[in-house]
Amino acid sequence: MNHRIVVLGAGYAGLGAAKRAARAAGDAEVTLVNASDRFVERVRLHQVATGQETADLPLAGLLDGTGAELVVARVTGLDADARRVRLDDGRALDYDTLVYALGSTADLDVVPGAREHALAVARPADAERLRDRLPDLGSVTVIGGGLTGIETAAEFADARPGLRVDLVTAGVLGESLGPRARDHLHRWFAGRGVTVHENAPVAKVAADGLMLEDGRELPSDAVVWAAGFRVPSLAADAGLGVDGRGRIRVDASLRAETHPEIVAVGDVATLPVRGREARMSCQIGLPMGLHGGITAAALARGREPARAKLRYVGQCVSLGRGDGVVQFSRADDTPIARAVVTGRAAARIKETVVRSTVFAMRRPGVGALL
Numbered sequence: 001m002n003h004r005i006v007v008l009g010a011g012y013a014g015l016g017a018a019k020r021a022a023r024a025a026g027d028a029e030v031t032l033v034n035a036s037d038r039f040v041e042r043v044r045l046h047q048v049a050t051g052q053e054t055a056d057l058p059l060a061g062l063l064d065g066t067g068a069e070l071v072v073a074r075v076t077g078l079d080a081d082a083r084r085v086r087l088d089d090g091r092a093l094d095y096d097t098l099v100y101a102l103g104s105t106a107d108l109d110v111v112p113g114a115r116e117h118a119l120a121v122a123r124p125a126d127a128e129r130l131r132d133r134l135p136d137l138g139s140v141t142v143i144g145g146g147l148t149g150i151e152t153a154a155e156f157a158d159a160r161p162g163l164r165v166d167l168v169t170a171g172v173l174g175e176s177l178g179p180r181a182r183d184h185l186h187r188w189f190a191g192r193g194v195t196v197h198e199n200a201p202v203a204k205v206a207a208d209g210l211m212l213e214d215g216r217e218l219p220s221d222a223v224v225w226a227a228g229f230r231v232p233s234l235a236a237d238a239g240l241g242v243d244g245r246g247r248i249r250v251d252a253s254l255r256a257e258t259h260p261e262i263v264a265v266g267d268v269a270t271l272p273v274r275g276r277e278a279r280m281s282c283q284i285g286l287p288m289g290l291h292g293g294i295t296a297a298a299l300a301r302g303r304e305p306a307r308a309k310l311r312y313v314g315q316c317v318s319l320g321r322g323d324g325v326v327q328f329s330r331a332d333d334t335p336i337a338r339a340v341v342t343g344r345a346a347a348r349i350k351e352t353v354v355r356s357t358v359f360a361m362r363r364p365g366v367g368a369l370l
């Protein structure tokens with residue numbers, strides 16, 4: 001029987017892995033399982049939340065010519081001993097090598113009330129719920145001063161000038177960026193009338209706003225949680241070695257430390273990249289996925305997998321459609337203070353990066369382009 005590679009999740013990491021594996025694994029059968037039949041440009045979900053149309057990308061078309069088979073179903077269980085995954089349509093898939101790439105969702109259990117009352121942008125359904133509520137909203141408060149929170153608050157301010165927008169963060173705005181980049185963010189938000197609340201940890205979320213730990217209340221028609229992501233519990237439930245956030249610990253070739261026949265890539269995996277814990281991002285998830293595909297192919301061919309060479313280049317942040325910040329960084333993700341592009345040029349760079357990602361996903365030889 002041919003070696004069976006099953007890839008779970010068709011996001012940036014999983015789709016890249018499936019395409020790479022299909023190209024490099026010889027006679028192996030590659031099956032890609034995903035909850036929907038569409039590729040979701042997750043890095044555009046804040047645009048979806050403000051009612052913008054994004055490209056329709058059927059997975060069948062993106063897999064065309066690769067030989068990989070698509071199964072549209074939700075994964076409900078993993079039996080790592082039997083090497084079997086269970087699907088919500090009652091089927092089970094057996095594998096010889098598994099690529100686990102199920103991504104992440106908003107972590108709504110961090111403060112009381114968030115699960116009941118907060119909206120999110122982490123998944124298409126979250127963003128669509130927010131978009132549908134938008135016409136009724138006079139104010140929105142975004143929680144999270146990281147890149148997702150910044151992009152979300154900025155998109156609202158840009159797309160709906162009449163809307164009151166607050167951005168609340170437990171630390172400082174754009175902590176991962178250098179001072180010049182952060183200054184630009186502050187100037188941009190001030191210019192758009194967005195109130196930024198720094199060093200303001202949230203104590204609870206309610207139907208009509210939120211309360212900060214210092215007792216202050218911030219009334220708001222909607223609260224959007226963009227302050228943290230969590231990964232599915234499937235891997236931990238199956239006995240794989242995970243860190244405190246449930247992310248699978250992988251070795252240098254991206255194989256699960258406890259289960260070397262499982263390759264984990266994207267948001268679900270944790271490993272040190274140049275000495276620092278991998279940041280949940282498309283930037284590192286995509287190269288991880290491509291390398292994960294190569295590792296799966298090596299396992300199918302009975303070869304020793306190579307070490308992944310991962311590095312960061314920079315962070316691209318959109319501020320609506322006409323502005324942004326591009327912060328170049330060292331290989332370990334630390335920002336190079338003076339290497340910053342802002343304004344329209346940054347918006348163009350960001351848009352080019354996002355478009356080229358999809359362009360690469362369309363090509364069967366995706367790996368060669370990235």
Ligand SMILES: Cc1cc2nc3c(=O)[nH]c(=O)nc-3n(C[C@H](O)[C@H](O)[C@H](O)COP(=O)(O)OP(=O)(O)OC[C@H]3O[C@@H](n4cnc5c(N)ncnc54)[C@H](O)[C@@H]3O)c2cc1C
Binds near residue numbers: 012043103283284317
């Ligand atoms: C609004 C927003 C903006 C962002 N902007 C940026 C940015 O500018 N730059 C950047 O680097 N990162 C950005 N990110 C982070 C980036 O999107 C993620 O790090 C990236 O998508 C992770 O890729 P992934 O393949 O691991 O997971 P995902 O892209 O989340 O893909 C996971 C896939 O698995 C599927 N899936 C999940 N559970 C199941 C199941 N049980 N059964 C079957 N299928 C399942 C999902 O449907 C999905 O297709 C942003 C995130 C958000 C939410």
